[in-house]
Amino acid sequence: xxxxxxxxxxxxxxxxxxxxxxxxxxxxxxxxxxxxxxxxxxxxxxxxxxxxxxxxxxxxxxxxxxxxxxxxxxxxxxxxxxxxxxxxxxxxxxxxxxxxxxxxxxxxxxxxxxxxxxxxxxxxxxxxxxxxxxxxxxxx
Numbered sequence: 001x002x003x004x005x006x007x008x009x010x011x012x013x014x015x016x017x018x019x020x021x022x023x024x025x026x027x028x029x030x031x032x033x034x035x036x037x038x039x040x041x042x043x044x045x046x047x048x049x050x051x052x053x054x055x056x057x058x059x060x061x062x063x064x065x066x067x068x069x070x071x072x073x074x075x076x077x078x079x080x081x082x083x084x085x086x087x088x089x090x091x092x093x094x095x096x097x098x099x100x101x102x103x104x105x106x107x108x109x110x111x112x113x114x115x116x117x118x119x120x121x122x123x124x125x126x127x128x129x130x131x132x133x134x135x136x137x138x139x140x
Contacts, residue, residue, distance in 0.1 A: 083107055086116045
């Protein structure tokens, strides 16, 4: 094996003169230019599974939040948010609530939505709903 590099020769253990071992990595690999590559490879081996798990489990969550944020800044996104809030209030008041409304799969009735939009002073109304989508129009 030849001569042990200086950085390891100073770190001999006990009387046996055995070179330093760090886990399964012989100490001489942690000297000089090899040190960076050995440590980088070790970090990659340890962190790769974590990166894979996080990228697989978190993708949908982050994409949905970005889409929600983008939608909330558009006119349609703001209207959908308003209708969802009106529906939540309608459900909380306990009127004629369907299971679909309770599970956020359907808006409140069109008449109730339009009455609340008028009360809020908004210049648009709902023509029809289908599940959580709604057709809206402007009023003057």
